[in-house]
Amino acid sequence: xxxxxxxxxxxxxxxxxxxxxxxxxxxxxxxxxxxxxxxxxxxxxxxxxxxxxxxxxxxxxxxxxxxxxxxxxxxxxxxxxxxxxxxxxxxxxxxxxxxxxxxxxxxxxxxxxxx
Numbered sequence: 001x002x003x004x005x006x007x008x009x010x011x012x013x014x015x016x017x018x019x020x021x022x023x024x025x026x027x028x029x030x031x032x033x034x035x036x037x038x039x040x041x042x043x044x045x046x047x048x049x050x051x052x053x054x055x056x057x058x059x060x061x062x063x064x065x066x067x068x069x070x071x072x073x074x075x076x077x078x079x080x081x082x083x084x085x086x087x088x089x090x091x092x093x094x095x096x097x098x099x100x101x102x103x104x105x106x107x108x109x110x111x112x113x114x115x
Contacts, residue, residue, distance in 0.1 A: 027087075030094035031072075032061035034086050038079045049078045 039046060047057040050071060059065040067075075076083040
């Protein structure tokens, strides 16, 4: 398990679906930008390799929809960059844009999610 600032990558990415994060300045958007920066082929080819529709991939890369952890790992494998490196770079990218930093409160499950 990889941790950044005391929060596991998997916990953060999974929490995106529970919290309606703003598109601009979010880790989801920065992650999409980072993946596109490393992508050598087309998004259509990446979608095919990962086994999703192009529209689904576009939604993940734009930050419109949260990217499942298993899909992040699949994308990382296809583009030849570790998932941890992609998320670390995305965090640096997001933080350099003046977005708020990630805290444990951002990923703490809501009380109704704990049951």
